[in-house]
Amino acid sequence: MVVLNKASAPKGKGRDIKGLPYEEYFASGHRACAGCGEALMVRHIVKAAGPNSIAVMSTGCMEVVSTPYPQTAWKIPWIHGAFENNSAIASGIDAALKMQGRREGTNLLVFGGDGASFDIGFGALSGAIERGHKFTYVCTDNEAYMNTGVQRSGATPFLASTTTSPAGKAVHGKQEPKKPLPLIVASHGLRYVATASASNIYDLHAKVKKALATDHTSFIHAYSVCPVGWHSKSDSAITLSKLAVQTRVFPMYEIENGILKFTQKVEREKATPVLEYLKLQGRFKHLSEVEVKQIQEYVDARYEFLLGIEGKKAFDVLY
Amino acid sequence: MAKTVVEASHAVAEAVKLCKVEVCPMYPITPSTHIPETISEFVADGELKSAMINVESEHSAASAVVGAAAAGSRTFTATSSQGLALMFEILPITSGMRLPTVMAVANRALSAPISIWNDHSDAVSARDQGWIQLWVESSQEALDSVIQGYKISEDRKVQLPVMVCFDGFTLTHVFEPVDIPSQQKVDSFLPKFRASHVLDPKKPLTMGPIGFPNSFMHFKEQQQEAMINSIDVIKKANKEFGTAFGRKYGSGLVDLYKMGDAEYAVMGMGTLCGTARVAVDKLRKQGKKAGLIKLRSLRPFPKKELQSAIKNLNALAVIDRHISLGQEGPLFTDVRSAVYCNDITINSYIAGLGGRDITIKHFEKAFADLEAGKQKGEWLF
Ligand SMILES: Cc1ncc(C[n+]2csc(CCOP(=O)(O)OP(=O)(O)O)c2C)c(N)n1
Numbered sequence: 001m002v003v004l005n006k007a008s009a010p011k012g013k014g015r016d017i018k019g020l021p022y023e024e025y026f027a028s029g030h031r032a033c034a035g036c037g038e039a040l041m042v043r044h045i046v047k048a049a050g051p052n053s054i055a056v057m058s059t060g061c062m063e064v065v066s067t068p069y070p071q072t073a074w075k076i077p078w079i080h081g082a083f084e085n086n087s088a089i090a091s092g093i094d095a096a097l098k099m100q101g102r103r104e105g106t107n108l109l110v111f112g113g114d115g116a117s118f119d120i121g122f123g124a125l126s127g128a129i130e131r132g133h134k135f136t137y138v139c140t141d142n143e144a145y146m147n148t149g150v151q152r153s154g155a156t157p158f159l160a161s162t163t164t165s166p167a168g169k170a171v172h173g174k175q176e177p178k179k180p181l182p183l184i185v186a187s188h189g190l191r192y193v194a195t196a197s198a199s200n201i202y203d204l205h206a207k208v209k210k211a212l213a214t215d216h217t218s219f220i221h222a223y224s225v226c227p228v229g230w231h232s233k234s235d236s237a238i239t240l241s242k243l244a245v246q247t248r249v250f251p252m253y254e255i256e257n258g259i260l261k262f263t264q265k266v267e268r269e270k271a272t273p274v275l276e277y278l279k280l281q282g283r284f285k286h287l288s289e290v291e292v293k294q295i296q297e298y299v300d301a302r303y304e305f306l307l308g309i310e311g312k313k314a315f316d317v318l319y
Numbered sequence: 320m321a322k323t324v325v326e327a328s329h330a331v332a333e334a335v336k337l338c339k340v341e342v343c344p345m346y347p348i349t350p351s352t353h354i355p356e357t358i359s360e361f362v363a364d365g366e367l368k369s370a371m372i373n374v375e376s377e378h379s380a381a382s383a384v385v386g387a388a389a390a391g392s393r394t395f396t397a398t399s400s401q402g403l404a405l406m407f408e409i410l411p412i413t414s415g416m417r418l419p420t421v422m423a424v425a426n427r428a429l430s431a432p433i434s435i436w437n438d439h440s441d442a443v444s445a446r447d448q449g450w451i452q453l454w455v456e457s458s459q460e461a462l463d464s465v466i467q468g469y470k471i472s473e474d475r476k477v478q479l480p481v482m483v484c485f486d487g488f489t490l491t492h493v494f495e496p497v498d499i500p501s502q503q504k505v506d507s508f509l510p511k512f513r514a515s516h517v518l519d520p521k522k523p524l525t526m527g528p529i530g531f532p533n534s535f536m537h538f539k540e541q542q543q544e545a546m547i548n549s550i551d552v553i554k555k556a557n558k559e560f561g562t563a564f565g566r567k568y569g570s571g572l573v574d575l576y577k578m579g580d581a582e583y584a585v586m587g588m589g590t591l592c593g594t595a596r597v598a599v600d601k602l603r604k605q606g607k608k609a610g611l612i613k614l615r616s617l618r619p620f621p622k623k624e625l626q627s628a629i630k631n632l633n634a635l636a637v638i639d640r641h642i643s644l645g646q647e648g649p650l651f652t653d654v655r656s657a658v659y660c661n662d663i664t665i666n667s668y669i670a671g672l673g674g675r676d677i678t679i680k681h682f683e684k685a686f687a688d689l690e691a692g693k694q695k696g697e698w699l700f
Pocket residue numbers: 038059060061062083084112113114115116117142143144145146147148153
């Protein structure tokens with residue numbers, strides 16, 4: 001085994017052999033939990049965006065862990081206002097930058113957790129898209145309100161146990177399906193929507209770049225493992241990200257100009273059974289065999305739906 | 320000077336144009352709607368170069384103001400009643416982040432029952448959220464206060480948002496002769512906005528972090544300091560405005576009417592002061608030493624000025640157009656706390672809720688109570 005000493009570890013300017021910059025804009029030393037998948041996604045998304053960027057963030061884990069006054073993990077300008085208004089704050093920034101003649105060349109990244117994006121801030125997001133603001137919205141989806149202690153959100157998957165959808169004797173976890181947010185966002189008629197995860201960091205970088213190059217609102221649904229909330233091992237972020245794709249729980253695609261294209265397609269025969277994904281997470285440990293089967297059917301049906309619209313102009317483009 | 324007959328809401332929009340506001344996130348609600356409508360016309364006609372953001376809610380209007388102000392633009396919005404209630408969450412965020420802005424509040428009752436008519440429950444309920452509140456009496460004062468508002472808000476010793484509160488319908492929809500000042504005059508009174516801190520990739524900074532118990536109180540202490548600083552800044556802005564435009568509003572904080580030798584006075588905010596002036600004149604004709612204290616600045620609350628204004632009074636009647644349910648008229652509470660050392664009778668009247676008219680008769684009754692030495696706390700219907 002080769003042991004790198006600190007001095008020889010790559011730092012500062014420059015890129016690795018696959019083209020990823022060494023420079024970090026979301027610095028280490030923040031207070032995220034060990035193995036946080038959401039922090040990993042945020043870090044790579046701002047890395048992909050680069051220094052000429054402004055970030056807006058909603059209240060949630062990432063805001064709390066990254067800005068304990070007077071410290072900050074942010075090397076790009078960053079603003080947080082409230083839980084549900086990241087898109088509205090971004091609307092104001094977009095308009096102000098345009099009025100001041102400094103909109104060109106500045107990336108505007110808007111981060112929201114699943115709670116902020118699927119639920120409480122959904123109206124503001126929808127309104128901002130309708131008004132045609134130019135920013136890239138990133139929903140870092142860890143499938144619950146983690147900051148407040150793992151309460152259920154509209155993004156919590158079917159039958160998962162959370163503190164407000166507990167696996168009890170009478171009710172076995174969340175009874176409702178996950179809201180299909182990327183498809184709902186795509187229905188607004190925008191030009192670029194993508195899903196991304198830590199299963200493929202290079203793909204994530206490419207998608208962020210594409211999103212930022214869009215002359216309108218663009219949207220990235222960023223799958224983010226939360227070992228604490230999901231009751232999985234603290235080194236499970238990458239494993240679960242990969243398994244989520246291989247089991248077809250988290251489909252990887254882009255919707256460009258209204259056409260859905262898989263960026264990594266998993267055929268039914270080659271897919272890993274969802275059980276392999278579920279059994280690594282305590283939030284599913286209450287499931288019976290029958291329920292696992294229900295989830296398998298549910299996951300397959302969602303994937304088949306996407307396969308059905310693949311390559312077709314399934315979404316109207318309005319902008 | 321040539322005056323134009325315009326609606327007060329139009330006068331406010333004119334002020335927004337004269338202040339060259341760059342970003343106006345707006346959402347309509349009666350009785351403030353004529354403001355966004357007029358600003359939209361200005362923008363559509365190319366008279367005002369501003370980004371009108373037709374947001375999907377007042378919550379987003381207030382939030383877009385935060386974003387645009389943080390990016391360094393001069394901003395404006397307007398609302399009323401339920402709209403202000405929906406914005407409530409963002410009010411302390413705007414002031415806590417020390418973002419200068421001006422918002423016109425066309426005062427209207429809060430539901431329920433739903434009422435589109437005037438009282439002061441909306442803005443008075445929001446008085447503790449770190450916004451300076453200027454309460455105005457006329458269309459001219461509404462226009463002038465928006466201009467003064469930016470001057471105050473953007474002062475480095477202040478850097479707090481300003482609400483210009485004007486009565487729904489009884490002022491917003493009233494047509495009066497108004498002097499609309501020249502652009503040149505406004506430009507020399509109000510310099511271009513230069514924010515002290517701006518979202519800019521060239522100089523990254525973090526805005527709106529989490530404050531733990533070891534820091535949070537210091538932020539609030541500084542906000543209170545800025546509020547106290549604003550007392551002099553409001554006075555100065557009003558004085559300088561007087562020199563530049565030939566009119567001012569009392570000291571900027573309070574406007575005293577026939578208080579020199581007054582023995583009895585009424586006190587209130589907004590358009591009811593116009594009616595009170597007529598009542599005072601009427602009583603003066605009868606040889607009674609009546610006066611009026613118009614409160615222009617509810618926050619900061621001008622304690623010292625008030626103490627000296629009431630020094631020679633026998634008794635004072637405070638008219639509240641709002642009630643802190645379970646307590647009393649909030650203005651009454653503030654006044655009594657400011658002058659608790661003075662030996663003076665103060666009566667409290669709740670009046671004009673949900674658009675109920677406040678008439679000369681009401682003031683006559685209040686004055687009669689004072690003269691008769693009646694200690695009162697009552698509702699004027
Ligand atoms: C208006 C409002 N309601 C509730 C809260 C409490 N709250 C803060 S963060 C949060 C959950 C955040 O969840 P999510 O957006 O999924 O982000 P995560 O913490 O999971 O990354 C909640 C409920 C709040 N701050 N503001």
